[in-house]
Amino acid sequence: MPTYDAPTRDLQFVLNEVLDVPNIDVPGYGDLEPDFTSAVLEEAGKIARDVLAPLNATGDEEGCRFENGVVYTPAGFKDAFQAMKDGGWNGLDLPEEFGGQGLPYLMGTAVGEIFVSANMAFNMYQGLTHGAISAILVHGTDEQKATWLPNMVSLDWTGTMNLTEPHCGTDLGQIRTKAEPQDDGSYRITGQKIFISAGDHDLAENVVHLVLAKAPGGGEGTKGISLFIVPKLLLKDDGAPGPRNAVSVGKIEDKMGIHGNATCVMNFDGATGYLLGELHRGMPAMFTMMNEARLGVGLQGYAVAEASYQNALAYAKDRLQGRAVTGAVNPDGPADPLIVHPDIRRNLMDQKSFVEGARAFTLWGATLIDRSHRADDDDAEGLISLLTPVIKGFLTDKGFEAAVNAQQVYGGHGYIEEWGMSQFVRDARIAMIYEGANGVQALDLVGRKLAQDGGKHVMAFFEMVKGFIKENEGDEALKTGFLDPLKAASKDLQAAGMFFMAEGMKNPNAALAGSYDFMHLFGHVCLGLMWARSAKAAQTALANGTSDKEFYETKLATGRYYMARQLPMTATHLARIQSGAEPVMALAADAF
Amino acid sequence: MPTYDAPTRDLQFVLNEVLDVPNIDVPGYGDLEPDFTSAVLEEAGKIARDVLAPLNATGDEEGCRFENGVVYTPAGFKDAFQAMKDGGWNGLDLPEEFGGQGLPYLMGTAVGEIFVSANMAFNMYQGLTHGAISAILVHGTDEQKATWLPNMVSLDWTGTMNLTEPHCGTDLGQIRTKAEPQDDGSYRITGQKIFISAGDHDLAENVVHLVLAKAPGGGEGTKGISLFIVPKLLLKDDGAPGPRNAVSVGKIEDKMGIHGNATCVMNFDGATGYLLGELHRGMPAMFTMMNEARLGVGLQGYAVAEASYQNALAYAKDRLQGRAVTGAVNPDGPADPLIVHPDIRRNLMDQKSFVEGARAFTLWGATLIDRSHRADDDDAEGLISLLTPVIKGFLTDKGFEAAVNAQQVYGGHGYIEEWGMSQFVRDARIAMIYEGANGVQALDLVGRKLAQDGGKHVMAFFEMVKGFIKENEGDEALKTGFLDPLKAASKDLQAAGMFFMAEGMKNPNAALAGSYDFMHLFGHVCLGLMWARSAKAAQTALANGTSDKEFYETKLATGRYYMARQLPMTATHLARIQSGAEPVMALAADAF
Incomplete structure (x- = not known):
C-alpha cells in the first residue's frame, strides 16, 4: 500500500528561499519565519502520514454508502475528521474572530498540499467547507457570519457548493432551480443539483449548502441567478441545529475515483434558503x-x-x-x-x-x-x-x-x-x-483574461520574466541552463499572443482553436520561470556554503532537466496555435 | 450507456484504397475483393454492435468472480462466446486443416479491431487463445497440433500465456517455475505465475496454458527457459478432457479495468506439462x-x-x-x-x-x-x-x-x-x-531493432518515405498539406537516429535516455506517412468523380489536421533526444 511523507524540506525551500516569504510586504507575512512555518508543516506532515494517508486506499476501496437516506463515509474517516478538528487545521488561514488562526492563505495552501497528497477524497470535506466559508465571509451579513461561520470554521458543520444541474454545468445560465420569496424574507428553493462533492455525510452535525437558484425578476440567463444558504438542518432560535430542511440526497454517484468523498445528487423540495449577497448577483458572488x-x-x-x-x-x-x-x-x-x-x-x-x-x-x-x-x-x-x-x-x-x-x-x-x-x-x-473543465479554463484564459484591463497583466508577466532574465544574465551557469531556455519559451508565448491579436480580430475561432495549447504554453513558461528562480536560490545557497549541498545540487539538476526536456514543448504548442482555425474548424458537424 | 458501430466504411477505405489489398502479391490476398471483405466486416460489425458492445459496461461493472475454486465470467459472456463460436470468428485467419477459414492475418486484424472496440475484455478470451494457437502452429509437433488445435480453433478450449512471476515481468531470466522431466517424456511443472489473462473462466471446457519454466541443464538466465503446454484438464486417450491437472487459480486480481477478463494468479503444483518446441529454447519460441x-x-x-x-x-x-x-x-x-x-x-x-x-x-x-x-x-x-x-x-x-x-x-x-x-x-x-511495458518497447526499438541487420530496415523505411514524397511532389495540394510536413518530420527522425549513432557509441545512455521520445517521434512519422497515403487515395477518388464526396473531403481535412497539429510534435521529441543523457542521468539514485 502506498505511503506518504510530506516534502517539508522542499516546501521550506520554496517559502524561504524562492519566495523569501518573511520579507514580503503583506500583513501577516512577517510572522512566517522559517522556524514557525517549519513547525506548522511538520505537524501537518505527521497527521498526513499517520492519520490521513493510511485511510487513502481503504477509503477508495470501501467508498461511501447511501442507506435509508443516510450517507456513510468509509471506516476511519470520522476519527480522522475529529483529528483535523482537534488540530484546528481548517481555521489555519481563517479569521480569528470566527475561531480561526488568521494566518495568510499561503500557509493554508502549503498545508493543503500536504493533506491533499495524503488523502484527496478526505480533504475535500474540509476543502469545500473552506470554500463556502470564503463565500460567506465576502458576501454574508454580519448576522449571517455570526450564525454560520464559527461552526463551519470548527468543522462542526461542513459546507458545499451547489451549481451544476443535470442539463447544465459550465453554462449556468440554463439552471432551473427556483427560489421563491417568502414573507419572512427567506426563500423556498426547489430543484435538483448534481455532482455535489461532500453533499452529505456522517462527519458533521450539519451541512451548509450554498445554492445557485433563480429568483423572480432577474431576467434571462446568468443575470437571474442568486446565491442562497440552504442548511441541511434548520437552526433553532438558539442557533443549534434543529428540524430537517426540505433538502435530501437523491443518490450518491459511482465515480472513477475520489471514492472516499460522497458526490451527491441533491434534491431541494421547497427547502428554506437565505439569500447570500445581493439578489440576482449570484454569479459575480461565485466568481469572487x-x-x-x-x-x-x-x-x-x-x-x-x-x-x-x-x-x-x-x-x-x-x-x-x-x-x-x-x-x-x-x-x-x-x-x-x-x-x-x-x-x-x-x-x-x-x-x-x-x-x-x-x-x-x-x-x-x-x-x-x-x-x-x-x-x-x-x-x-x-x-x-x-x-x-x-x-x-x-x-x-x-x-x-x-x-x-x-x-x-x-x-x-x-x-x-x-x-x-x-x-x-x-x-x-x-x-x-x-x-x-480544462477546456473552459483555456477559453477563460484566451477569451477573457488575456485582454483584461487592456492586456496589462500579461504585459506585466512578460516584463517580470524579462526583468528576471536581464537581472541575472551575468551569471553564466544560470544563463545557459535556465535563462536562455526561458527566454526562448517566453518568446514563443509572446508570438502566440501576437498571433491571437492579429488573427483573433478577424476570426475569434483562430484564437480559441489554439486556446488549449496556449494554456499549456503559458504553463511551461511559468514553470520555467519558477525553475529559474529556484535555480538562482539554489546557487545562492551553494555559494554561501550551505551544509545541505546535496539538496541544492539536486535542485539544480532537476531544474536543468525541466528546462532541457520539458520546455522545448513550447515550440510545438506555438506551431499548433499558428496553424490557426482552419484545421480545427474545417469539418461541418455532420461530417465528423 | 455507450454504443458502438463498426467503422466499416473506413476499414474498407484503408483495405481497398490505401493499401490496395486485392493487388498485393501475397497468397490469399487475391480473394480479398471489396465485396467479400465488406461482407465479412459487416457481419463482424453486427455481432459487435448487437452482442458484444451491450456487454461491455455490464461486464465492467459486474467483473469476474472466483468462488470455491471456480472462475465465473460476467452475465451474458457465455452466450456471447457461443455466438463467437457459432460464427467461426476465431478461426477466420487460422489454417483450414484445423477448422479455420485460412484467410490472411490482415482480415483477422481488421475484424479484431471491431471486436476489441466493442468489448476489449471479452475479446481477450479469444485473443489469448489465438496467440496460443500461433505458438503451437509454429512450434508444435504434428501430433501436438492434431491434439490441441482443432478444439482451440473452435474455441471449445481456450489458451493462455504464462510468463510473469511475482518477482519478474520483463526480466524473464529470473523466473523460478521449474520443469522436471518425467519418464514418460512429460514434465512436472511447479511454480507460480501472475497476471494470467483469461487464466480460467466458465466459457470453455478446457484451458490450454502455455507456460515458461526452467528445465534442468539449460544454464543461467533466459537460456534455461523452455515452453510447455499445461492443460487445465488432462486429456483422456480419446482426446477428450478428463481429470484435473495440478494447476489451479490462486486468486483473481482486482484491476483498474478490463474487469470482464479474469486475470489470474496460477499455481502449478507438479502439473503435467508437455514440451513445446525445443528444450531450453523457450524464449526464442515466445519471440516468434x-x-x-x-x-x-x-x-x-x-x-x-x-x-x-x-x-x-x-x-x-x-x-x-x-x-x-x-x-x-x-x-x-x-x-x-x-x-x-x-x-x-x-x-x-x-x-x-x-x-x-x-x-x-x-x-x-x-x-x-x-x-x-x-x-x-x-x-x-x-x-x-x-x-x-x-x-x-x-x-x-x-x-x-x-x-x-x-x-x-x-x-x-x-x-x-x-x-x-x-x-x-x-x-x-x-x-x-x-x-x-511501453518503456521496454522503446528500449527494444532503440537498443535492438534500429541496428538490426546493420540498420537495413530503418534505411528501407526512410527510402520508402522519400520515395513516396518524390513520386508525388508534383501534386501541389498533396505537397503543401502532406508531403512537406512529412518531409520535415522524417528529417527529425533521421536527425534523432544520427544523434544515437554519434552519441550512443560513446555512451549507450545517451541513446536510451531518448528512446521513449524516439518511439513517439517514429510513431508520428508513421502516421504522417499513412495520412499522406490516405490523402493521395482520397484525392484520387475525388478526381475520379466519386459518388461519396463527403467521405473523401472529410478524410482530407482530417489528414490536414494531423499534419498541421500533431506532426509538429516531432521537433520537441528531437530536442529532447538531442539533450542527451546528462539531464536524465545526472542524479545519483539516492539524490532523487
Missing part, C-alpha cells in the same frame, strides 16, 4: 471565490502527483529488474534496481521536475492572492486572475500525466488496485474536469 | 509470436479510442452548452451543441485523426506480417520487427490519451461510471503496460 477555488484544484493536480511520485520512486529503487546497460550496479543480486534504466529515470525526472516546479508556481500564486486580499494590491489581483486558469488547467493535466507515469513504473502491478497506483490516476483525473 | 501479439495490443490502443471517440462525438452533437462565439447555431434552443466550440473540435479532431491514422498504420503492419509469413518476404519481416515496438508503444499511449480526451468531452458526466467513459480510459490503460 474562483481564483482560490481553482488554485485549490490546480494544487490537487500536483499534490496527487507528489504522492504517486514518492511511491514510484520507492518502487524504482526497490524492484530488481534487468541490468544497467553500462554495467551491473547490484552484481550480487539477481538484477539491478529499476532506477538504473535511463527510461525509468526519464519517467521519474518528468514527475519530479513537474511537481517541484508546480509547487513553487502554486505557492507563488498564493502569495499573489494574499497580496490582493491582505494588501489590496490590484496588480497582484490582475496577475493571479490571469494565471488562475493556467494553474488549474496546466497543473491538473500535467498532474494526471505524472500519476499515469508513476503507475507505469510499477509495470503490471500498477494496474492492480491492491498496489494503490491506480487510485492516484483515478483520483487525479477529476481535477481536470471539475471547477471548470 | 511477439510481432503479432504486440501488434494486437497496439490495435487495442486505437480500437478502444475508436469506441470512446464515437461516444464523445455523439455527446458533443447532443449536449447543449454555451453559444458559438461566431453566433448561435441553435438559436431556438437553450444553447448550442458542444461541437460548435473550437476547443471541443480540437479535442475531437485529435481523437479522430489519431484513430484513422492508427488504423491505416496497423493494417499496413498486418500486410507486412502476411508478406513475411505467406510470401517469405524477409524485408517485410525486418520492417515489421522494426515497427512493432512503435505500433505497440505509440498507439497504446496515444489511444489512452484519446480515451482520456473523449472522457473530457463529457465534463463531469465523464467521471461517473454510469456513462461508460471512465471504462474506456481504465481499459485502455492496460495496453500501455502488458505485453512489454
Whole structure:
C-alpha cells in the first residue's frame, strides 16, 4: 500500500528561499519565519502520514454508502475528521474572530498540499467547507457570519457548493432551480443539483449548502441567478441545529475515483434558503471565490502527483529488474534496481521536475492572492486572475500525466488496485474536469483574461520574466541552463499572443482553436520561470556554503532537466496555435 | 450507456484504397475483393454492435468472480462466446486443416479491431487463445497440433500465456517455475505465475496454458527457459478432457479495468506439462509470436479510442452548452451543441485523426506480417520487427490519451461510471503496460531493432518515405498539406537516429535516455506517412468523380489536421533526444 511523507524540506525551500516569504510586504507575512512555518508543516506532515494517508486506499476501496437516506463515509474517516478538528487545521488561514488562526492563505495552501497528497477524497470535506466559508465571509451579513461561520470554521458543520444541474454545468445560465420569496424574507428553493462533492455525510452535525437558484425578476440567463444558504438542518432560535430542511440526497454517484468523498445528487423540495449577497448577483458572488477555488484544484493536480511520485520512486529503487546497460550496479543480486534504466529515470525526472516546479508556481500564486486580499494590491489581483486558469488547467493535466507515469513504473502491478497506483490516476483525473473543465479554463484564459484591463497583466508577466532574465544574465551557469531556455519559451508565448491579436480580430475561432495549447504554453513558461528562480536560490545557497549541498545540487539538476526536456514543448504548442482555425474548424458537424 | 458501430466504411477505405489489398502479391490476398471483405466486416460489425458492445459496461461493472475454486465470467459472456463460436470468428485467419477459414492475418486484424472496440475484455478470451494457437502452429509437433488445435480453433478450449512471476515481468531470466522431466517424456511443472489473462473462466471446457519454466541443464538466465503446454484438464486417450491437472487459480486480481477478463494468479503444483518446441529454447519460441501479439495490443490502443471517440462525438452533437462565439447555431434552443466550440473540435479532431491514422498504420503492419509469413518476404519481416515496438508503444499511449480526451468531452458526466467513459480510459490503460511495458518497447526499438541487420530496415523505411514524397511532389495540394510536413518530420527522425549513432557509441545512455521520445517521434512519422497515403487515395477518388464526396473531403481535412497539429510534435521529441543523457542521468539514485 502506498505511503506518504510530506516534502517539508522542499516546501521550506520554496517559502524561504524562492519566495523569501518573511520579507514580503503583506500583513501577516512577517510572522512566517522559517522556524514557525517549519513547525506548522511538520505537524501537518505527521497527521498526513499517520492519520490521513493510511485511510487513502481503504477509503477508495470501501467508498461511501447511501442507506435509508443516510450517507456513510468509509471506516476511519470520522476519527480522522475529529483529528483535523482537534488540530484546528481548517481555521489555519481563517479569521480569528470566527475561531480561526488568521494566518495568510499561503500557509493554508502549503498545508493543503500536504493533506491533499495524503488523502484527496478526505480533504475535500474540509476543502469545500473552506470554500463556502470564503463565500460567506465576502458576501454574508454580519448576522449571517455570526450564525454560520464559527461552526463551519470548527468543522462542526461542513459546507458545499451547489451549481451544476443535470442539463447544465459550465453554462449556468440554463439552471432551473427556483427560489421563491417568502414573507419572512427567506426563500423556498426547489430543484435538483448534481455532482455535489461532500453533499452529505456522517462527519458533521450539519451541512451548509450554498445554492445557485433563480429568483423572480432577474431576467434571462446568468443575470437571474442568486446565491442562497440552504442548511441541511434548520437552526433553532438558539442557533443549534434543529428540524430537517426540505433538502435530501437523491443518490450518491459511482465515480472513477475520489471514492472516499460522497458526490451527491441533491434534491431541494421547497427547502428554506437565505439569500447570500445581493439578489440576482449570484454569479459575480461565485466568481469572487474562483481564483482560490481553482488554485485549490490546480494544487490537487500536483499534490496527487507528489504522492504517486514518492511511491514510484520507492518502487524504482526497490524492484530488481534487468541490468544497467553500462554495467551491473547490484552484481550480487539477481538484477539491478529499476532506477538504473535511463527510461525509468526519464519517467521519474518528468514527475519530479513537474511537481517541484508546480509547487513553487502554486505557492507563488498564493502569495499573489494574499497580496490582493491582505494588501489590496490590484496588480497582484490582475496577475493571479490571469494565471488562475493556467494553474488549474496546466497543473491538473500535467498532474494526471505524472500519476499515469508513476503507475507505469510499477509495470503490471500498477494496474492492480491492491498496489494503490491506480487510485492516484483515478483520483487525479477529476481535477481536470471539475471547477471548470480544462477546456473552459483555456477559453477563460484566451477569451477573457488575456485582454483584461487592456492586456496589462500579461504585459506585466512578460516584463517580470524579462526583468528576471536581464537581472541575472551575468551569471553564466544560470544563463545557459535556465535563462536562455526561458527566454526562448517566453518568446514563443509572446508570438502566440501576437498571433491571437492579429488573427483573433478577424476570426475569434483562430484564437480559441489554439486556446488549449496556449494554456499549456503559458504553463511551461511559468514553470520555467519558477525553475529559474529556484535555480538562482539554489546557487545562492551553494555559494554561501550551505551544509545541505546535496539538496541544492539536486535542485539544480532537476531544474536543468525541466528546462532541457520539458520546455522545448513550447515550440510545438506555438506551431499548433499558428496553424490557426482552419484545421480545427474545417469539418461541418455532420461530417465528423 | 455507450454504443458502438463498426467503422466499416473506413476499414474498407484503408483495405481497398490505401493499401490496395486485392493487388498485393501475397497468397490469399487475391480473394480479398471489396465485396467479400465488406461482407465479412459487416457481419463482424453486427455481432459487435448487437452482442458484444451491450456487454461491455455490464461486464465492467459486474467483473469476474472466483468462488470455491471456480472462475465465473460476467452475465451474458457465455452466450456471447457461443455466438463467437457459432460464427467461426476465431478461426477466420487460422489454417483450414484445423477448422479455420485460412484467410490472411490482415482480415483477422481488421475484424479484431471491431471486436476489441466493442468489448476489449471479452475479446481477450479469444485473443489469448489465438496467440496460443500461433505458438503451437509454429512450434508444435504434428501430433501436438492434431491434439490441441482443432478444439482451440473452435474455441471449445481456450489458451493462455504464462510468463510473469511475482518477482519478474520483463526480466524473464529470473523466473523460478521449474520443469522436471518425467519418464514418460512429460514434465512436472511447479511454480507460480501472475497476471494470467483469461487464466480460467466458465466459457470453455478446457484451458490450454502455455507456460515458461526452467528445465534442468539449460544454464543461467533466459537460456534455461523452455515452453510447455499445461492443460487445465488432462486429456483422456480419446482426446477428450478428463481429470484435473495440478494447476489451479490462486486468486483473481482486482484491476483498474478490463474487469470482464479474469486475470489470474496460477499455481502449478507438479502439473503435467508437455514440451513445446525445443528444450531450453523457450524464449526464442515466445519471440516468434511477439510481432503479432504486440501488434494486437497496439490495435487495442486505437480500437478502444475508436469506441470512446464515437461516444464523445455523439455527446458533443447532443449536449447543449454555451453559444458559438461566431453566433448561435441553435438559436431556438437553450444553447448550442458542444461541437460548435473550437476547443471541443480540437479535442475531437485529435481523437479522430489519431484513430484513422492508427488504423491505416496497423493494417499496413498486418500486410507486412502476411508478406513475411505467406510470401517469405524477409524485408517485410525486418520492417515489421522494426515497427512493432512503435505500433505497440505509440498507439497504446496515444489511444489512452484519446480515451482520456473523449472522457473530457463529457465534463463531469465523464467521471461517473454510469456513462461508460471512465471504462474506456481504465481499459485502455492496460495496453500501455502488458505485453512489454511501453518503456521496454522503446528500449527494444532503440537498443535492438534500429541496428538490426546493420540498420537495413530503418534505411528501407526512410527510402520508402522519400520515395513516396518524390513520386508525388508534383501534386501541389498533396505537397503543401502532406508531403512537406512529412518531409520535415522524417528529417527529425533521421536527425534523432544520427544523434544515437554519434552519441550512443560513446555512451549507450545517451541513446536510451531518448528512446521513449524516439518511439513517439517514429510513431508520428508513421502516421504522417499513412495520412499522406490516405490523402493521395482520397484525392484520387475525388478526381475520379466519386459518388461519396463527403467521405473523401472529410478524410482530407482530417489528414490536414494531423499534419498541421500533431506532426509538429516531432521537433520537441528531437530536442529532447538531442539533450542527451546528462539531464536524465545526472542524479545519483539516492539524490532523487
